[in-house]
Amino acid sequence: xxxxxxxxxxxxxxxxxxxxxxxxxxxxxxxxxxxxxxxxxxxxxxxxxxxxxxxxxxxxxxxxxxxxxxxxxxxxxxxxxxxxxxxxxxxxxxxxxxxxxxxxxxxxxxxxxxxxxxxxxxxxxxxxxxxxxxxxxxxxxxxxxxxxxxxxxxxxxxxxxxxxxxxxxxxxxxxxxxxxxxxxxxxxxxxxxxxxxxxxxxxxxxxxxxxxxxxxxxxxxxxxxxxxxxxxxxxxxxxxxxxxxxxxxxxxxxxxxxxxxxxxxxxxxxxxxxxx
Numbered sequence: 001x002x003x004x005x006x007x008x009x010x011x012x013x014x015x016x017x018x019x020x021x022x023x024x025x026x027x028x029x030x031x032x033x034x035x036x037x038x039x040x041x042x043x044x045x046x047x048x049x050x051x052x053x054x055x056x057x058x059x060x061x062x063x064x065x066x067x068x069x070x071x072x073x074x075x076x077x078x079x080x081x082x083x084x085x086x087x088x089x090x091x092x093x094x095x096x097x098x099x100x101x102x103x104x105x106x107x108x109x110x111x112x113x114x115x116x117x118x119x120x121x122x123x124x125x126x127x128x129x130x131x132x133x134x135x136x137x138x139x140x141x142x143x144x145x146x147x148x149x150x151x152x153x154x155x156x157x158x159x160x161x162x163x164x165x166x167x168x169x170x171x172x173x174x175x176x177x178x179x180x181x182x183x184x185x186x187x188x189x190x191x192x193x194x195x196x197x198x199x200x201x202x203x204x205x206x207x208x209x210x211x212x213x214x215x216x217x218x219x220x221x222x223x224x225x226x227x228x229x230x231x232x233x234x235x236x237x238x239x240x241x242x243x244x245x246x247x248x249x250x251x252x253x254x255x256x257x258x259x260x261x262x263x264x265x266x267x268x269x270x271x272x273x274x275x276x
Contacts, residue, residue: 052080
């Protein structure tokens, strides 16, 4: 049975988590058949700046099938089905996800050991989680993660601001975030385009990431050059490698889904066999 066929039979469960800061929506995919003997830690997905559980689409089910692991995704507060936020994120919002919000989700779901997988800013958050929970994070996968703010980042954001100025494009956000859509868009653009955020970097955090790391990036990513995965792999404190995919932009798991599935499954299988 192919991973596509197995994904159709994955057990999917929707959950509501009560956290100190508000109600959080989560979804769990469990593979129909374990591919390896013995328990395996779940993969926790961290979504991008405009993302949510629904926008992962069919990828989590296929990731679960291809790795034989449970996959967990949640809507950050202010996104998707989770509770709204009135205040704008602080400039430390990436670190705060690891310090305050993910721990509450982890406690509610009784997640002990885990694999962190983050897309875009979710990748940056996953780096912080791998650092903060070094004893529990078995492996880290970043996809299109930004390690700093560069000219390409700002140019991409300005293009996005113009694009979402069109009513039909903004309406697409409303489909997934409801009346929180304006907050979601402004939180992304106003933070990343602020001169006060220009000095932000993952450099101080990466040396504390001791688990095996795979940094996936598209060569044509409109928000970040290949320097980002290279820097992430270079500065990480444990075994690491960067994979840059040709003819790929900012969403490799949608544009090159099978390539990403193969990379992740192979990476996790090799690390398990190595006993790391």
